[in-house]
Amino acid sequence: MKSGFVSFVGKPNVGKSSIINAIMKKKVVIVSDKPQTTRNRINVIYTDADAQIIFVDTPGIHKPLHRLGEYMVKAAVQALKNVDLLLFTIDAKEGFETPEEHISNYINQSGTPTIGVINKIDLVDNDRADLIEEQIRSHVNNLLDVVRTSAVTGEGLNELVEKIKQHLPEGPQLYPENIIVDRPxxxxxxxxxxxxxxxxxxxxxxxxxxxxxxxxxxxxxxxxxxxxxxxxxxxxxxxxxxxxxxxxxxxxxxxxxxxxxxxxxxxxxxxxxxxxxxxxxxxxxxxxxxxxxxxxxx
Ligand SMILES: Nc1nc2c(ncn2[C@@H]2O[C@H](COP(=O)(O)OP(=O)(O)OP(=O)(O)O)[C@@H](O)[C@H]2O)c(=O)[nH]1
Ligand SMILES: [Mg+2]
Structure with a gap:
């Protein structure tokens, strides 16, 4: 059995929560077309025959304009540490821009091994995705892999789960399998x-x-x-x-x-x-x- 904590990180609206729901095949965390939807850290527990992955959904990292925003960013940045893996999620349509450079710095400071996730792949062509992949590779120090996904079509999601499993440590099941979210x-x-x-x-x-x-x-x-x-x-x-x-x-x-x-x-x-x-x-x-x-x- 493999088990561990895997935190999503990325700017708002890139599809972090959507990917979690698509992997779980159930709406567990909320999603919207407006940025800054997720305000908390939430653990969503995926269990199958050979692994338990605890996905940590996080607020998008952004420049906060009020105390709520400061708490949200703090919650997201704290989720970079003391986890087994990070999923650095990028919106393929928007590309790798200044916010991603900024987030790469946080990721590099944490030292946590990272998988790059180029999401919304349904909206772009291969050349665009190749460029983003190159940018991820040149910015993230402890990069294990890059996966292209779509939370809408499901493309790349099985591959993402398999890659996560490859890199998770051996460990016991941490939650009973009927628990899918750690909130009341x-x-x-x-x-x-x-x-x-x-x-x-x-x-x-x-x-x-x-x-x-x-x-x-x-x-x-x-x-x-x-x-x-x-x-x-x-x-x-x-x-x-x-x-x-x-x-x-x-x-x-x-x-x-x-x-x-x-x-x-x-x-x-x-x-x-x-x-x-x-x-x-x-x-x-x-x-x-x-x-x-x-x-x-x-
Ligand atoms: N076309 C397309 N749209 C997507 C995909 N994934 C997410 N979306 C859309 O992108 C928007 C944002 O999705 P969320 O999952 O709320 O994004 P998030 O990264 O969790 O955003 P915050 O919680 O604000 O940080 C929604 O309108 C989704 O339907 C995808 O793979 N393809
Ligand atoms: Mg979200």
Missing amino acids: LSFIASELIREKIFHFTYEEIPHSVAVIVEEVKERPNGVVYIRANIYVERESQKGIIIGQEGRMIKKIGESARKDIEYFLGSKVYLDLHVKVKKDWRNKDFIILNEVGMRDDLD
Whole structure:
């Protein structure tokens, strides 16, 4: 048996979370077409007959504009150390640019062995991918391999898993095989609600939203009751999230409920409340919640 921790690293929106879901064949972590979707480090556990890979999903590394962004980047940079392998993920369409040079420095400082992942290969030709591969090879010191992938078509994903296995150390299974994510339902539910807000809203709204699940209760009829607060930074944003005659919040709620039901395998009653918390992205308490470190406050 082989086992170990494998951290994704890359700038926002390159497809780190999408690759994890595609390998797991299930939506475990949230994804969107907007950058800075992932705000936390999340362990997703892939188990097969001969290996257990603990994928660490991380926020994209970027120049932070507020405290939330600083926490996100810190979480991503911390994930470079004390893992067995890094997957340096690059968007083939965007190429290897200044952010990738910057991230290469972090990777080289960590000294962790790295596989380069050229993702969104469905959008480019071979010449473009060859150039990116060359750039990865010239920037990353401890590079083991480069794999070309598409989270959309599935190309290269089996190859990626095989390469990871080759380089993982021998070790025991660290999690029971029925565990696929190391977070409680309250966290998964808050993420799925946030994903719908990212999907249905625009401009500064998605990034101004935090979701905290306050209560999860299984009712005698088997329905799981989930109460969540959606925090925004301004009254006007509250109006947008609720929408005309409550249409937007209804759409968010219905779509999130379906995903949570699919994840859980049981019926869900979702009770959403929108609250204003001025400038929360610069306030510690809610940020610590948002990056999943609420326990650190106790
Ligand atoms: N065409 C194509 N699109 C992809 C591929 N992988 C991901 N995407 C799209 O790229 C966007 C970003 O995907 P995410 O998985 O959220 O990216 P991420 O790297 O986790 O982003 P952050 O969490 O913000 O750091 C989404 O719209 C995905 O559908 C791919 O292989 N091909
Ligand atoms: Mg992500």
